[in-house]
Amino acid sequence: MSLQLLTDFPLLPHNTFGFDVRARHAMRIDSVDAAAALATDARIANLPQLVLGGGSNIVLTRDFDGVALIVGILGKRVIDETGDAWLVEAGAGENWHDFVAWTLARGMPGLENLALIPGTVGAAPIQNIGAYGLEMGERFERLQAVELATGARVEFDRADCAFGYRDSFFKRAGRGRFMITSVVFRLPKAWTPRADYADVARALEGASKRDAQAIFDAVVAVRRAKLPDWTVLGNAGSFFKNPVVSAQAFEALKAREPGVVSYPQADGQAKLAAGWLIDRCGWKGRGIGGAAVHDRQALVLVNRGGATGAQVLELANAIKRDVLARFDVELEMEPVAL
Ligand code: EPU
Secondary structure (H helix, E strand, C coil): CCCCCEEEEECHHHCCCCCCCEEEEEEEECCHHHHHHHHHCHHHCCCCEEEECCCCCEECCCCEEEEEEEECCCCEEEEEECCCEEEEEEECCCEHHHHHHHHHHCCCCCCHHHCCCCCECCCCCCCCCEECCEEHHHHEEEEEEEECCCCCEEEEEHHHHCCECCECHHHCCCCCCEEEEEEEEEEECCCCCCCCCHHHHHHHCCCCCCCHHHHHHHHHHHHHHHCCCCCCCEEEEECECCCEECHHHHHHHHHHCCCCCEEECCCCCEEECHHHHHHHCCCCCCEECCEEECCCCCCEEEECCCCCHHHHHHHHHHHHHHHHHHHCCCCCECCEEC
16 A cells, blocks of 8 residues: 655644644545554655644644644444444544534434534544543543554553543553544443533523533533634634642632632542633733733633744743742643644
């Protein structure tokens, strides 16, 4: 199998921040066989490789002197149905939101809280996408991947993936080593709504039903109201994770800042709303050059036009310094910088 090797490839359409950078080479990977063939392709043997899905969780700070692998493996199908669940498989290159809508349209609820998250199915497990009371890991069954160095086809179950909050094996020990080619989800037939999240509950108030479609619609409405559309204003969703602090640190913080927004964790720790911390430092709507803090949600950094990845990182560092100085809390970036 010989794939076309593209040269001086523009990455602008392949990253949601809209940074105007280029890759020395690129290849479009449309099948598992194509992914497996990369390991023995002499043309790219000594080049750094970058697997790109929707480019919605990456900060490209410079041109990439290697080969960008654009994953376009498609296909959506129900692979099994038992008395209590559907097993649904999607190719890594499928658009995440379209996949969520497809499952709902076929009467298989379970992913509706994750509507409108940018990116592809193959990228979803890498940072274990989550929103409005649900994490992808809760609906995950297994995935198929190709090890880039050897071309070996490898299956990962949920334990192998080591999912955490916006975290997985693929962000840690597995980083850069695999191309995810397809993902299987388990959608239980015993469906219960997840509608506790305040914004979603509010959006549902006027709805005549509380079925999966109503939750889907509510989530879409909340996201549209708060989060910028990357096709209009470049961004990568939440730029920082919500930091988790000890019960003791939380009590000390609360004494000084009674308004602090937090979510209690099962182990007694507290997850703080980073957006609130950043907002409180006065950063909302402010920026450096074309890089700015979104004016409706301080957790999202945006490209107001012409920003570079380096400017976004400079802004992120300035925010981190302020949050550390004021609250003694260290923020951790959610997207990967390159
Ligand atoms: N807040 C402010 N000012 C702001 C932003 C937020 O005061 O500018 C406060 C609000 O009081 C709000 C609280 O912070 O009650 C939390 O804000 P929000 O409900 O918007 O959620 P979040 O913590 O900012 C997280 C996820 C989002 C996810 C939403 C809904 C992370 C890092 N972010 O945001 O995920 O959509 O909850 O579940 O966990 C993403 O990861 O890219 C992402 C968008």
